Amino acid sequence: MKRFVVLLVILAVLAAPLSVLAQGGHRETDPFWNPTPELIEEWRVIDGVEEGAQIRFWTMSLSPTFNDYINKIVENFEATYPEVDVIWEDQPWDSLRDNVRNTIAAGNPADVININPSWISELAEAGSLMNMDEALAPYPEIRAQYVDGAWVEGSYDGVSYQIPWYLALRNFLAYNRAILDEIGYDPADLPTTWAGLLEFAQYVRENSDYYAFSESWGEPSGLGIVGDFPYNDIPVWNEDHTQVVFDTPEAVALLQSWIDALNNDLIPRESLTDDHREMIDRFSEGEIAVLRMAPHMLRLVEENNPEVFANLGIAPGITGTSGVNGVDVQSLVIPAQTPYPNAALALAVFVTNPQTQAAFSKEVGIYPSNLLSYQDPFFQEIEEGNIQSAIRPLAYDYVVNAENRPLSFPNSAEIEAIIRGETQAALLGVKTAQEAITDMQNRINEVLAAAQ
């Protein structure tokens, strides 16, 4: 028994430096992990923070993986604003939306909440969120630090109700080198357009039992094909923004290409019901050759199947006809009901400040919404054997040039369901692509008319 305990102690001692190495050894020298009094002073940027404020901070599925990081944020924030106490509560991603709605309805929401920007419109419509354009108007130098493309992501009626937190460079293509080798395909020839992807899919099916890619059409939320229209230069709104007008030959052709891909067995039939996690699982299981993804999702591939992860390569992503790349944003919002608006704003700004965000990127392959973060030399480092690190030097240009073309609708959940239903009807052959697009437009306009 004694020998067993000694062995455990030796293992623990050996494991401690390993765990530091696993973090890339950045923590020892990083200013976020070792803040000086000057830096703490520099971090204090918001005025009028309420004395004795106790604020709750909700994150989305970051615990337990990032407990150290979030706890350090809380520690640093409380050192910067000693008059404020922060209670951090992590929420599971699949119930967060309900929890936010319910707590706002009950008059007791958390003070700073990490949400998906697509949920913002319904909360903004009900007047439940702080207007961030107004909140940061007295601090133009802070507002200027954020990537513009990310700032507009959570806009509703031209107003931003969020501070962008971490970003995912959504448009990369992860490929399974083993599959490409097997079918004799050069990764340099991987497609960058939707039409090219379909041709590649045809090649993969003809030369193997694999699929080239799969889709996540079963995603229970999101705007589906309509969300793709702006990136394919298909107009969505009329001039006065009262009706949707996407019933065009281009929209019909895009939907028809989805139908053809399914009917010609170019993608797995379960794309009809898969969500993005299931799509990643499919790639992790070695069923598909390429995965359209944001690099931070590779963590899931690594967890699912280290063998596939070891065979990963990364290539430029697939763009629509516009050639524009968007960026995925995680937002921080502040409910209008918070009794501590300044303390909450201070926390949201603190979480997104240059050092705090750069430190997060060193923990996981996400990217900061704060342009000053990219001054950290880390974003120029490429680590041997670390596939995600190859993207770092490209990240600044990517986010600066990213052009998000977000769509926001009132009654968004209802509109999402209409889009999902009509798309499914077309994919399953119940309607033609033209009928589905026409019906989709008409039904959305009915909802918009009722909302007006």
Add this chain to the structure above:
Amino acid sequence: MNLTAEASQTRLRPRARVSPQERRRTLVAYLFLTPALAFLAIFLFLPLVQAVYLSFTRYDLLNPPQWIGLANFTNLFNDPLFWHSLKNSFIYLIVTPILIVLSIALAIVVNRKLPGVAFFRALYYMPAVTSVVAIGMIFDFVFAEPAGLINGALRALNLIDTPIHFLTAPSSILASIMVVTIWRGVGYYMVIFLAALQSIPEELYEAAAIDGATPFQQHLRITVPLLRPAITFVAIISSIAALKVFDEIYIMTGGSGGLLDSAVTAVFYLYRQGFEYLNLGYAAAIAVVFTLITLSLSIINLRFMERGATDVS
């Protein structure tokens, strides 16, 4: 005796005196009942009343309710998806007779004194105590295509060329989910029937055997009639459970209700209207209508079963 005389007698009858001891006992009884009553009042009766009130309002959770009279009910009766969801709920009732037959059969099997039977009893009961999320994951694999458990096995045996679309064809999604419900429920109802079986006197079977009844005849003439109270009970609770099904639908369809809403039942539709679209008033109207339907059905079911029991006796 005329009514006036009866009334006057009633008036003249001295009131029975309640002793302080009895009064204290009554008080204690009420005190014991109070927590349960309070619990029911707060978590059942009050929400029930509130739901009825909300059904006459437009309420989106984020703004105060607005009184709109019968508009929700008018819209409901003109909503094709509501009728579709109601139809699916009634189709789901098919699980009830299947569950009863399967669980009686299983109960009869595990009621025998065989070596290792306790293990099998526990094994059949396991799905009842397994989380529905875990069950969803298992059946995702069972129904997966092209190489899930069933499709993979059938293809390996060369019985099919193309996979069966258990969860990716609108026509089969509801049936596939019903299989999950049956798998999940059969062990639970088996235990109820097992308890009922063990209360049937052994002598009845012995007498029947002496009279030359085959085992099948014994079950048909003795077991089934004497199980009737348990069958009534299971029929009612399993049909209510079938009408209220939500978990399996939500998990197996990833919260979408299935392709083309093919697996949307009334309770799922209620959830969607209430918690996805935030039409809480409309959802409350669905709840009110659906509760009335379930209540009526349960009463009819009970009467029908009681009449059947009387006929047998």
